[in-house]
Every structure is written in structure tokens, then in C-alpha cells.
Amino acid sequence: MSSIRSNPERLSVLDHPNSYIGRTVPRPNLDRLLQGRGSYVSDLELPRMAHVVFLRSPHAHAKIVSIDVGAAKQIPGVIAVVTGKELAAVITPWVGVLSHLKGLKSAPQSAIAVDRVCWQGEAVAAIVATSRAAAEDTAEHVVVQYEELEAVTDMRTALDPATPIIHASLGDNLAFERIHEAGAVDQAFAESDAVVEADFVFGRHTGVTLEPRSVVADWNAAEARLTIYQGTQAPHMVQNIAALHLGLRDSQVRVVCKDVGGSFGIKVHVYADEMATYALAKLLRRPIKFVADRVESFNTDIHARDHRCKGKIGVKRDGTITAFEIDDLTGIGPYSMYPRTSAIEANQVVNLVGGPYTNKNYRARARVVFQNKNVMCQYRAVGHPIACSVTEGLIDLAALKIGMDPVEIRRRNLIADDAYPCASSSGLRFEQLSHHASLTKIVEMMDYQALRAEQARLRKDGIFRGIGIASFIEVTNPSAAFYGVGGARISSQDGVAVRLDAQGSVICQTSITEQGQGSESLTAQIVGSVLGVSMDRVRVMLGDTDMTPYGGGTWASRGAGIGGEAALQATKILRQNILEVAAAILQASPAELDIVNNGVVDASDGTPRIDLSELARIVYFRPDTLPPGIRPELMATRHFVPREYPFAFTNGVQAAWVEVDTDTGFVKLLRHWVVEDCGTIINPQLVDEQIRGGVVQGLGAALFEKCIYDDRGQLTNANMADYLVPMSGEMPDIDVGHVVSPTRESELGAKGAGEAGTAGAAAAVTNAVNDALTPFDTIITEIPLTPQVILTALGKI
Amino acid sequence: MTAPVAISLSVNGERVEAHVLPRLNLADFLREHLELTGTHLGCEHGVCGACTVRVGGEIVRSCLMLAVQANDTAVETIEGLSDSGEIADLQAAFRDRNALQCGFCTPGMLMAAQDLLREKRMPARDEIREHLSGNYCRCTGYQAIIDAVEATARMRMELKV
Ligand code: FES
Ligand code: FES
Numbered sequence: 001m002s003s004i005r006s007n008p009e010r011l012s013v014l015d016h017p018n019s020y021i022g023r024t025v026p027r028p029n030l031d032r033l034l035q036g037r038g039s040y041v042s043d044l045e046l047p048r049m050a051h052v053v054f055l056r057s058p059h060a061h062a063k064i065v066s067i068d069v070g071a072a073k074q075i076p077g078v079i080a081v082v083t084g085k086e087l088a089a090v091i092t093p094w095v096g097v098l099s100h101l102k103g104l105k106s107a108p109q110s111a112i113a114v115d116r117v118c119w120q121g122e123a124v125a126a127i128v129a130t131s132r133a134a135a136e137d138t139a140e141h142v143v144v145q146y147e148e149l150e151a152v153t154d155m156r157t158a159l160d161p162a163t164p165i166i167h168a169s170l171g172d173n174l175a176f177e178r179i180h181e182a183g184a185v186d187q188a189f190a191e192s193d194a195v196v197e198a199d200f201v202f203g204r205h206t207g208v209t210l211e212p213r214s215v216v217a218d219w220n221a222a223e224a225r226l227t228i229y230q231g232t233q234a235p236h237m238v239q240n241i242a243a244l245h246l247g248l249r250d251s252q253v254r255v256v257c258k259d260v261g262g263s264f265g266i267k268v269h270v271y272a273d274e275m276a277t278y279a280l281a282k283l284l285r286r287p288i289k290f291v292a293d294r295v296e297s298f299n300t301d302i303h304a305r306d307h308r309c310k311g312k313i314g315v316k317r318d319g320t321i322t323a324f325e326i327d328d329l330t331g332i333g334p335y336s337m338y339p340r341t342s343a344i345e346a347n348q349v350v351n352l353v354g355g356p357y358t359n360k361n362y363r364a365r366a367r368v369v370f371q372n373k374n375v376m377c378q379y380r381a382v383g384h385p386i387a388c389s390v391t392e393g394l395i396d397l398a399a400l401k402i403g404m405d406p407v408e409i410r411r412r413n414l415i416a417d418d419a420y421p422c423a424s425s426s427g428l429r430f431e432q433l434s435h436h437a438s439l440t441k442i443v444e445m446m447d448y449q450a451l452r453a454e455q456a457r458l459r460k461d462g463i464f465r466g467i468g469i470a471s472f473i474e475v476t477n478p479s480a481a482f483y484g485v486g487g488a489r490i491s492s493q494d495g496v497a498v499r500l501d502a503q504g505s506v507i508c509q510t511s512i513t514e515q516g517q518g519s520e521s522l523t524a525q526i527v528g529s530v531l532g533v534s535m536d537r538v539r540v541m542l543g544d545t546d547m548t549p550y551g552g553g554t555w556a557s558r559g560a561g562i563g564g565e566a567a568l569q570a571t572k573i574l575r576q577n578i579l580e581v582a583a584a585i586l587q588a589s590p591a592e593l594d595i596v597n598n599g600v601v602d603a604s605d606g607t608p609r610i611d612l613s614e615l616a617r618i619v620y621f622r623p624d625t626l627p628p629g630i631r632p633e634l635m636a637t638r639h640f641v642p643r644e645y646p647f648a649f650t651n652g653v654q655a656a657w658v659e660v661d662t663d664t665g666f667v668k669l670l671r672h673w674v675v676e677d678c679g680t681i682i683n684p685q686l687v688d689e690q691i692r693g694g695v696v697q698g699l700g701a702a703l704f705e706k707c708i709y710d711d712r713g714q715l716t717n718a719n720m721a722d723y724l725v726p727m728s729g730e731m732p733d734i735d736v737g738h739v740v741s742p743t744r745e746s747e748l749g750a751k752g753a754g755e756a757g758t759a760g761a762a763a764a765v766t767n768a769v770n771d772a773l774t775p776f777d778t779i780i781t782e783i784p785l786t787p788q789v790i791l792t793a794l795g796k797i
Numbered sequence: 798m799t800a801p802v803a804i805s806l807s808v809n810g811e812r813v814e815a816h817v818l819p820r821l822n823l824a825d826f827l828r829e830h831l832e833l834t835g836t837h838l839g840c841e842h843g844v845c846g847a848c849t850v851r852v853g854g855e856i857v858r859s860c861l862m863l864a865v866q867a868n869d870t871a872v873e874t875i876e877g878l879s880d881s882g883e884i885a886d887l888q889a890a891f892r893d894r895n896a897l898q899c900g901f902c903t904p905g906m907l908m909a910a911q912d913l914l915r916e917k918r919m920p921a922r923d924e925i926r927e928h929l930s931g932n933y934c935r936c937t938g939y940q941a942i943i944d945a946v947e948a949t950a951r952m953r954m955e956l957k958v
Contacts, residue, residue, distance in 0.1 A: 036879065208935060211839065
């Protein structure tokens with residue numbers, strides 16, 4: 001690991017000899033998962049629990065003429081069959097808009113469709129029975145009469161006057177439009193030596209978390225409280241929304257989130273069927289379990305990235321980029337998703353295009369349109385893969401046009417490492433990035449010159465290999481600028497409470513959540529380091545709105561940077577409190593003492609003075625022996641949110657080395673490299689594995705993953721056999737390197753790392769494939785890069 | 798729907814007698830009837846491998862097998878392999894290498910990996926990738942899993958010589 005900035009004086013609190021910061025240590029509590037003894041929501045059973053199955057619309061757009069539930073209600077084991085109209089008495093509809101996305105509009109959405117369905121898969125009735133099998137059997141006896149309506153499926157014609165309007169009250173199918181103009185774009189293009197244009201096409205794909213979405217909702221009528229067990233990334237957000245729409249106070253709703261079988265943004269939203277499950281529990285006064293099956297997941301988990309983006313770049317002969325222009329179109333399904341809205345991705349695309357480069361001339365338009373397809377919303381690295389693919393694709397095209405090496409053109413345009421703080425042409429503010437150090441490092445790691453030589457040599461034998469490079473920026477540590485300013489009650493701050501218990505063990509409650517990233521580990525590492533106790537003494541509790549401080553949860557790469565800083569600050573206070581008590585007991589001053597290895601020592605020479613367990617014994621059981629006036633507080637709480645910068649931008653670069661079989665159209669991934677700068681690294685192994693996992697999700701999008709709809713809005717590959725996901729056989733080994741520029745917004749200095757992998761992978765692979773195919777004089781700007789796409793480009797089919 | 802059928806089998810070494818509907822699959826039987834929730838369901842159509850268990854010593858996808866087909870067999874699940882200590886070293890390697898994130902694929906991965914290691918003492922990385930290519934992991938990107946399996950094979954080799 002290399003460091004371009006070191007701030008030893010800032011990190012003094014973490015400078016303990018036994019600091020866990022920057023060390024690879026195994027995550028606590030992994031044995032539970034390794035022995036199959038985790039508790040995922042799908043494992044949960046409660047007394048009197050019933051199961052719900054949703055009858056879903058087979059049509060993309062239809063009027064519900066009638067629903068006959070008579071026969072279904074008679075079937076043994078059936079507890080209730082509930083239609084949208086009946087459920088509407090318990091839960092109110094919602095509209096997914098945010099006020100800072102000016103002009104964003106959407107229509108009211110109900111937990112279960114009331115008189116019209118707007119996508120194939122929208123629920124029309126809920127069948128509640130004593131077992132899921134019984135409920136599924138019963139679903140076949142619910143008779144629904146539909147009157148099919150014309151479906152709006154192609155986003156390119158969604159705004160045409162001849163296309164039906166999905167929600168008449170909205171006037172048209174345009175959900176959101178944003179136009180951005182900076183600098184003198186026309187003049188810049190006119191003064192360019194070359195101008196290149198391309199149409200980029202991105203497949204609609206989805207998260208495919210291995211555990212499908214699962215909820216158990218339990219209404220306790222005696223307490224008038226609803227407990228929601230759900231695999232979610234944002235428990236307090238779910239609490240607030242469930243309460244709001246069921247007419248409850250927040251304090252009447254508890255959200256518990258134990259183990260979660262994958263999330264990636266899929267589980268940061270609140271879905272209609274989940275809302276219906278909460279409402280059914282209240283209506284039927286018993287615990288109700290909903291576990292999506294895989295077909296339902298494909299039809300109802302949010303989709304992402306259905307974009308077509310026209311891009312244009314101007315360049316001088318010496319490689320200087322003069323201007324970028326984009327026109328992005330995206331289809332989001334029939335509703336803007338609640339509460340985060342479906343306009344964020346397009347907005348991000350406008351924000352991020354051209355982001356790593358010094359160019360000042362930038363024009364962008366993004367339009368977001370409604371369609372009769374499943375809803376589309378935020379999924380890992382929201383908008384980043386689109387923006388990165390467009391930007392990096394255009395840069396490679398420009399390089400090709402002027403005959404410049406792809407690494408060289410980047411070197412000439414990336415923002416200099418000493419130019420910060422500065423801003424992008426879309427107005428993003430950068431605190432400190434390290435594009436050049438990162439590029440230099442990756443070129444070294446991959447041995448760029450040797451690969452170029454190998455490429456040339458093999459090309460003579462008819463073997464076509466290519467190198468693709470993609471620099472990127474990533475939004476992490478979001479402040480209130482993301483949702484709060486738009487009126488959404490999604491907390492951007494996180495809180496941590498940490499306490500010393502009677503036997504000297506440390507309990508820490510945090511509002512960030514764990515879905516496998518290692519939130520528990522990084523929290524325990526920080527608390528252990530700052531307090532001076534060993535990690536095995538620290539127990540981290542999370543994922544329970546009754547037990548943790550209020551906070552945002554884990555999304556947008558914010559766990560370490562925001563939750564980690566809150567843990568650091570809370571622990572500093574606790575440490576000070578402990579030292580004050582110790583000083584009173586030892587008749588010393590706090591400044592003369594330190595905590596090392598679970599005990600209070602002399603700061604000067606490390607002589608042990610009193611063990612923390614002994615100190616705790618005195619405080620809790622013999623406070624009468626303490627000097628008068630001492631009020632020992634062995635618990636401290638702190639919250640944190642970045643204030644100066646709305647986001648902590650990270651940066652990085654990825655490189656792919658691929659081989660294209662020009663006869664079959666198959667792409668073989670040979671190697672992949674990433675250099676990333678996420679600021680302070682708390683646990684190197686966890687960061688590397690987040691990046692690897694993220695890269696593979698990006699590679700899935702690049703090569704395999706696509707939700708394929710027909711003209712009538714039917715999803716034709718809604719199963720794991722037909723929707724291809726990356727498996728171990730096709731994935732390459734991925735080398736990860738780091739540059740470290742800590743953020744000065746926090747004492748910890750950590751930025752996020754969860755999405756960097758996904759942000760740049762597809763761009764690197766697409767550039768590599770085009771590089772491999774240079775002898776064939778063809779350029780592909782569409783993903784996934786299926787054999788069909790490649791053979792078509794080669795004119796072979 | 799037909800009537801329940803009596804089955805008798807051993808699960809993790811314990812005798813189990815039950816009456817099950819003929820259509821009940823083995824995964825649901827293990828999870829719902831025996832409350833052995835370590836066997837996970839990711840797809841319920843035979844693609845993801847999360848439900849992998851051992852029946853008569855061979856790994857199978859328990860979502861594709863009926864409980865009645867397991868009559869008279871010995872079924873082993875992740876709980877059984879954990880308690881017997883058979884895969885303690887493999888689990889330790891997974892832990893040290895962070896070869897799991899959400900952990901949902903992990904029971905199936907461990908079953909499949911142990912199956913390979915019983916067949917072959919020192920598989921090459923490609924062979925490990927190939928053998929595990931029926932087990933989907935969305936979180937890790939696989940490399941850490943391959944590393945952990947490789948490390949376990951090496952350790953077992955060293956212990957044997
Ligand atoms: S659940 Fe059996 S293979 Fe996926
Ligand atoms: S660790 Fe989450 S699916 Fe493998």
C-alpha cells in the first residue's frame with residue numbers, strides 16, 4: 001500500500017501499539033454463518049405465524065374487472081384472501097418523489113393494486129394460509145378478470161404522442177428531466193481537432209441477492225406494536241415508513257434485522273408486497289411471513305441501469321479533452337420507487353460523466369420515463385457504471401481517433417493529484433483524489449508494456465486479446481444532500497453508543513447494519529483500538545430499532561466512513577470517562593494514565609495500574625468507595641455526519657485483460673486489476689473483498705446479466721437458468737491495490753469502498769473487448785457483451 | 798393432493814421417522830419439519846447450489862429431491878458436518894480468508910468444496926473453480942473461496958505426509 005498523504009498527528013487516537021486499524025483480522029461471529037447457524041428472516045418461525053403468497057398480474061398493463069375469492073376462501077388452511085381494496089382500509093398509498101429533484105413526478109402506489117395493474121408481477125391479491133404451499137395452491141383458485149390495456153414498453157417511444165399515457169393524471173410519461181450546461185460547449189466542439197460520438201446501450205439488470213426478500217411482520221394487538229423482522233439495509237427508514245402508512249407512531253414499530261442474505265441496494269427500498277405484509281399482520285392480528293420465490297424476485301426486486309445514452313467528446317490532437325455532451329434516457333417502470341425515488345440514477349449519471357477529468361465544458365440532458373415494466377431504482381453503484389462506461393468509452397474512442405495510447409490520453413487529462421480541492425464540470429466538489437497515483441500504480445501492477453507486447457505477438461497467431469482501462473470517481477459518505485434535503489425521512493447521520501460493563505467487557509450499539517460487508521468487524525476494530533481493549537472483549541449490536549441509536553443504516557458506502565467515525569468519537573468519550581474514574585481511584589490525573597490491553601496503565605512507562613474489570617467492579621458494585629463528587633459514566637454516545645462536503649468522493653482505476661473468440665463471440669476474462677483510494681483502510685482484507693465482490697457484479701452486467709422483456713412487457717427470463725449470473729468458472733482473479741488519501745472531514749479519515757468495484761468493471765471490460773477487436777474496425781457500445789452482440793458487430797451473424 | 802407417506806431416514810446420524818406429502822422436497826423437509834435451517838434456499842430450481850446437502854455420501858440439491866426419495870438414506874447437512882468436525886479446517890480457512898460475506902451461499906459452498914476435497918487431494922485452482930461453478934455467490938466474487946479451498950487442500954496434504 002502506498003500513501004500519498006500521511007497525517008500521523010491527526011490519527012493519534014488510533015496510534016496505540018495494538019491498534020486494529022489497518023490490520024486484517026477475521027470478522028467476529030463468522031462461525032455462526034459457517035455452521036449454518038445464522039438467523040436469516042427466511043429461517044424465522046413465530047407462534048401462530050401464517051404465510052402470505054401474492055397473486056400477481058400476468059399482464060403488464062390491465063384493468064382489474066373483478067376478483068372472485070369465494071372458492072379460495074373455502075379451502076382448508078386458508079386464513080384470508082385479501083384484495084387491494086380491502087387492504088387499502090389499513091394502509092395508505094404513497095408517492096415516490098423528492099422535492100430537490102425538481103419536477104420529479106409519480107402516481108400514488110398501493111400495497112396491492114386496486115383497480116389497475118401496471119406491470120407483470122404487480123400483486124392483485126394476498127392469500128394467507130397456514131403454510132406457503134397451501135397459500136400457493138389456493139392462489140390458483142382466485143379468479144381475476146382483466147381487461148388488457150396497451151403496454152408502454154419501449155422507452156424510446158414512451159414520450160411519443162401516439163404512446164398511451166400510463167397515469168392519465170400526470171399528463172405524460174415523463175417522470176423527470178434534468179438539463180445541465182457548463183462552460184462553452186459548442187465553441188469547444190468547434191475548436192476541437194476531432195469529435196467522436198457513440199450510442200451507449202445498457203441492459204436492464206437486477207441484484208439477484210442469494211436470499212430473496214423476506215419479511216415477518218408481527219402485530220401484537222395487546223401492546224399495539226408491530227415488530228417487523230426484515231432483511232433491510234435501513235431499519236429506521238422502514239420503521240418510519242411502516243408507521244406513517246399504517247397510522248402508527250414510530251415508537252409503535254420495531255424493525256429487527258439479523259442476518260441478511262445479500263442486499264446491494266436491493267434491500268434498501270420498501271416494496272409494495274412488504275407494505276402489504278405489514279398491513280396484513282395488523283389486519284389479521286397475527287405474525288405473517290412473506291418470502292419471495294426466485295421468479296417473484298426477478299419480477300419485483302428493483303431492476304436497474306436500463307439506459308440509452310448518446311455521448312459525444314471533443315479532443316485536440318495533443319489529447320486535451322475539450323468537451324463532453326450526453327443525452328441519457330432511462331425507463332423506470334410505472335412508479336418512481338418509494339422513498340428513495342427512481343430519478344437518482346439518471347441524476348447521478350449527469351453528475352458523474354467526465355468527473356475524473358479537468359474538462360470544463362459539459363452539456364447533459366437526462367430524461368426518465370415511465371414504462372409498464374418492473375420498477376427500477378438504486379442498485380449497487382447507482383449510476384456509476386453508466387457514467388463510467390460512457391466517459392471511458394468516449395475517451396478510448398477519442399484516443400483511437402487521434403492515435404494516442406489509452407493510458408497516455410488519461411494521463412494528459414486526469415485532474416492533477418495536487419489540484420485539490422476543486423470541482424467538476426457538473427459542480428461536484430472534490431476534497432482530495434489521487435487519479436495519477438492510481439493510474440501509475442495500476443500500470444505497474446499489470447505490467448502494461450508487457451501486456452501490449454503479448455497482445456501484438458498473439459494477434460499474429462489470430463488470438464485477439466485486449467486491454468481496457470477505466471478511471472472513475474465514486475460517491476460515498478452521503479450527507480443529508482442525498483435524501484434529507486428532498487424531504488425523505490432517511491437519516492444521513494449514524495450513531496454509536498458504547499459502554500463498559502460490570503466485568504470489563506465492552507458493548508457497542510450502532511445504527512449501521514451488517515449484510516456481510518463487515519460492519520460488526522470494523523466497529524469492533526475501531527472501538528477496541530480507541531479504547532485500548534482487545535477485540536474479543538467488544539460485542540457489537542446492530543439491526544434493531546429498539547436497541548440502537550437512530551441512524552441511516554448501510555447504503556451508499558457509508559458504514560465505515562459515517563458509522564465508523566461515530567464509533568471512534570463515542571469511544572473517545574468513554575475512554576476519557578474511564579480515565580477520570582481511574583484517576584480518582586488511583587489518586588492520579590487522567591493525563592498520567594492510558595488504557596492498554598484491557599487495563600489502565602501509567603502513560604509514561606506502561607506500568608499496569610488497574611484492570612478494567614476491577615475498575616468496573618468498583619464503579620458498579622462499590623461506588624460507595626469512590627471519592628465524593630465522582631459520577632462515573634461508563635457509557636457514551638456520539639453521532640456523526642459529514643458537514644463540509646456533501647459526499648466524500650473516492651477514486652480509482654480498473655483494468656481488464658480479455659480474450660475474444662471471434663468465431664464464437666465468447667469473451668474470456670483473463671485478469672482484472674483495481675487500484676482504489678478509499679481513504680483510511682480499517683481492515684485491508686474486508687476492503688479488498690468488497691472490491692472483488694463489486695467487480696464481479698460489474699462483470700456480470702458487462703457480460704451476462706439482462707432482464708429481457710418482450711413487446712408486451714413480459715419478462716421472459718425470470719429465473720436463474722435463463723438470467724445468467726457470474727459463476728466461479730468464468731470469473732478471473734482480481735488484483736487489488738490501494739492509494740490512501742484520508743478525508744479530513746473525520747478523524748478516522750475513511751471513505752467508502754463498497755461500490756467502487758461495480759462502478760468501473762463494465763467500462764474496463766468493454767474497452768478491453770474493443771481493444772481486442774481493433775483489427776476488425778468495429779466498436780461495441782452495448783452491454784451485456786453477449787456472443788450475439790459480438791458476432792453481430794463482427795458481421796458474422 | 799395425495800395422502801402423507803411414511804419415511805424413515807437418518808439425518809446427521811439421528812434416526813428420523815416422518816409422514817410427508819409426496820410433493821414435499823428434501824430442502825423444505827429439512828428446514829420446516831426438522832428445523833435444520835442451515836440448508837438454504839436461493840432459487841428453488843436447482844441452479845444456485847445453496848441447498849446442497851449430502852445424501853448417501855453424494856452431494857445433491859435438496860430443492861430438486863423429494864423427501865420421499867430420501868427414504869432409507871443417510872442425509873448430512875451443514876449442521877452435521879459442523880458438529881462432527883469433518884470440515885472444521887475448511888471452515889477455519891473460510892473464516893481466515895473472509896471467504897464469505899452474507900454467508901447465505903456458505904453452507905452449500907462448504908458442502909461442494911468438501912466433496913471436491915474428498916475426491917481429489919490437491920485440485921488446481923481451475924478445478925476448484927470448475928467444481929464450485931454450480932454454487933452461486935453474489936457477494937465474494939469467488940476468489941476468496943477458491944483461495945480458502947486451495948489452502949485447505951494444501952494443509953490436508955501437509956498433514957498427511
Ligand atoms: S435452492 Fe436448490 S439449487 Fe438453488
Ligand atoms: S457470501 Fe453472500 S452469497 Fe456468498
